[in-house]
Amino acid sequence: MTNLTQTWTPLPALLDDLSAIAFREFRERLDEAGHGTIRAGHGCVFRFIHEGGSRLTDLADSSGFTKQAVGEVVADLEGLGYVERAPDPADGRAKVIKLTDLGAEAQATALVIFQDLERSWGERFGAERVAVMRELLEEMTAGEAAG
């Protein structure tokens, strides 16, 4: 699974491959935990929502998607009982999107799965090396690592 001229695989391709493997595993475990209806696209909410609630526009800006796209995700999650929308008392235009108890539980479960997966990788491939990779990834993504 990865070739080009059978010799050398570009790093971005490796990143994608590993990401796909990881997310497949992640969703499997999330399903076992009873949250099988959560899809990858829902991450733009779970990943960026604030403790006290977030506005749609904030989620859109943070995730890089449009308001419409995130709005659809939020409507979906609302129907599934993971978030709820309430009018913002401070601004009549806005609505505050908050995780429900179920949503918070799912988010916490997801966090545990991710942490467990990383720990597991450390055991199999070397905690030191995985730590190096994490640190590097954090640095590179922090400052728009292009170039």
Next chain:
Amino acid sequence: MTNLTQTWTPLPALLDDLSAIAFREFRERLDEAGHGTIRAGHGCVFRFIHEGGSRLTDLADSSGFTKQAVGEVVADLEGLGYVERAPDPADGRAKVIKLTDLGAEAQATALVIFQDLERSWGERFGAERVAVMRELLEEMTAGEAAG
């Protein structure tokens, strides 16, 4: 760009973030090289095609997409002049998909860009650490690293 509860970002999310940054940079340079019409989805051909030509089914199996999806990509690349389809002399059912000279040139250019990008990352973030990441990624993706 990357939060969850503002504290810790799952590795798969970091992988995706970096991948997105890298591919954006990649496409920009590929565009400068005169291959701006090549899209991400075309990778399933450029990445897995064999030197002497490949069958559609092989490309589909290697890339993990369906024959129909890859077929569409191949038709697209054929229209752009990057590949050509010829009947397989050994099997009347099959067709051999081969890179044209233009396609080979594009593939080579892409390879150089990826190598250059990786070298550049090494300079900015430490060649040693980037090498560790590459090695780790290769190991993890080689054996279906889940678990």
Next chain:
DNA sequence: CCGTAACAGGCAGGCATCCTGACTGTCAAG
């Protein structure tokens, strides 16, 4: 040989996920 299963490829249609554009209602500055 021949009939049948397996296979390569392609056509049609569907669905999910994202987008742009246009709109309503609310806020804030003059």
Next chain:
DNA sequence: CTTGACAGTCAGGATGCCTGCCTGTTACGG
């Protein structure tokens, strides 16, 4: 109290992938 900016939503469209079905070819068991 008018005007411009902004929050959110509705409508429509592009894309990229899928499943289902079909044709033509090959390979194998009788």
